[in-house]
Amino acid sequence: MNYQYVVQRLLLALVVVLGITFVVFMIMQIVPGDPARVILGPYASEESVAGLRARLGLDRPFLEQYLVWLSKAVRGDFGQSLLNSQDIAPQLRGRIGPSFELAMVSLVIGLVIAFPIGIISALKPGSAIDIIATIFSQIGVSVPSFWMGILLIIVFSLNLDLLPPSGYTPIWEDAGDWLAHIILPAFTAGFVSASIQTRFIRSAMLDVLNANYVQTARAKGLTERTVIMRHALRNALINIVTIIGLQITALFSGIVIVEVVFSWPGLGRLAFNAVEERDYPLLQGTVLVIAIMVTMVNLFVDLLYFLLDPRIEYA
């Protein structure tokens, strides 16, 4: 196996994470004027502005500020929220679980929709079902997820009274209630992700269906079912795994929106609240954790890809 690839991929992830910390740190640096003044508003006294400036370390040189912030962040210390003066790290920890659950359920819903549609339309390219699948995937990427979320709430929560419109119950407290709360937000995020994945699965399947080994399998007289399940789909899966990896960033983008619409107590909603309250340290902590989560999932998928297809080399 080519372990050089693994080492290079790990190094790249490290560089990206370091870059992420820099970008996140820059959030407060690009605030026009004095961030302490922006946070406290125009009527705050000079003393309190100077106090906050010192508390945030804004009176120190740029590089020193970054290194101090970074060395604390590495140890999981993101400082205190400006709003409630509580440590940020425990607030973040409580939000990771719900966000991760929502992401995974959305991904599964997306794949459950995308797999059959993608495969069937690849088996019959140009057919009516293929055209319908193409239009479906185009519609899916064009629907604003916040709009779809609201419409689902109106129909399934307010009018039909089938599912709760917002909120969250931990799975270990009441699994049924957890499921009832996660269906609408996960379906909203999953629907968009399904429409993108349908196209990729179709295209990955089309590639392998035309390959020589699939024709050989057919020529051997295997049933069409065996040809598709054992020969085509297995090989297409390698490409599909990569595509799911690429989708993770977009999926999390959708989840940020969905969390706000459904009042889901995840990182996305915390980031949104931090922006509303101009709580820059809280925003920095939240954005940092989300970006690192996304990078780690991407790393995991890339390494998984390497295991599935040892021919891969670092490009």
Add this chain to the structure above:
Amino acid sequence: MESPGLISIRKEATDAPLGPANTLWRDAFRRLLRHRLAMFGALVLFVVVVMGIFGPAITPYDPNGMDFADRFATPSFEHWMGTDDFGRDIFSRIILGARVSLMVGFIAVSVATVVGTGLGLMAGYSTRVTDEVIMRAMDVLYAFPPILLAIAIMAALGKGIGNAMIAIGIVYIPIFARIARGAVLGIRNEEFIIAAKAMGAGDIRILLTHVLPNVLSPIIVEITLSLAFAILAEAALSFFGFGTQPPDPSWGRMLSEGRAFFRQSGWMGVFPGLAIFFTVMGFNFLGDGLRDALDPKLRR
């Protein structure tokens, strides 16, 4: 296996007379005209662009004019899309909202295209070190979920439509950089580039007159598809209150302002959402059609 696209080009190539009229771009344009979904997208976009350009001149009512006697009016011949909680005509507000969506979309994507393509050309054409630095920086930007990065940038820069354009533009820079770099790497050792170098052309001249025209088609496709994403992003930012500020109507803001009334007055939620949906779909259809038309080898 040969795709139908290839067959049709070969046929065209043998049928069409040779000469300057039979250019690559003209062929692509002809293929685009035959692409039904792309033409549907173009038609939708034509309507939206007309709304955007002529906005205030073609609205049946004053988009900000309130009429408290006529609040929550259902869609009728008088008010095609009904009225909102202030008695404002929703159809008129949607027409005016087209301008905001298109403007934010075009400016944001222009920022991303110019900066991203420039960085990508530089990365692909210059030394290994420059390439590594630029592309790792792009990897970093790419690691952030787009909407989250846009919200974070807006949190720092402040609310407003101008900052929304900058934020959305920055988010899409890495996509253009990657596409431009990939395309440059594909052609940097081609004979016509080596010939230009041998004739003493400078790097910038080579990039602008020889490399850029050859990487244009994937970039045009990406511009169209990015416009779809940019309009969705603007709608989301405005929906969350970060983008367009009152009293300018924007489709995203119309949805957030009317949210409390959707159950009783469904039209307040349906029409602005449909406006966003159809515009985004128009760009997606056109972008896909352009991809098929400009690169027939990819067509399936």
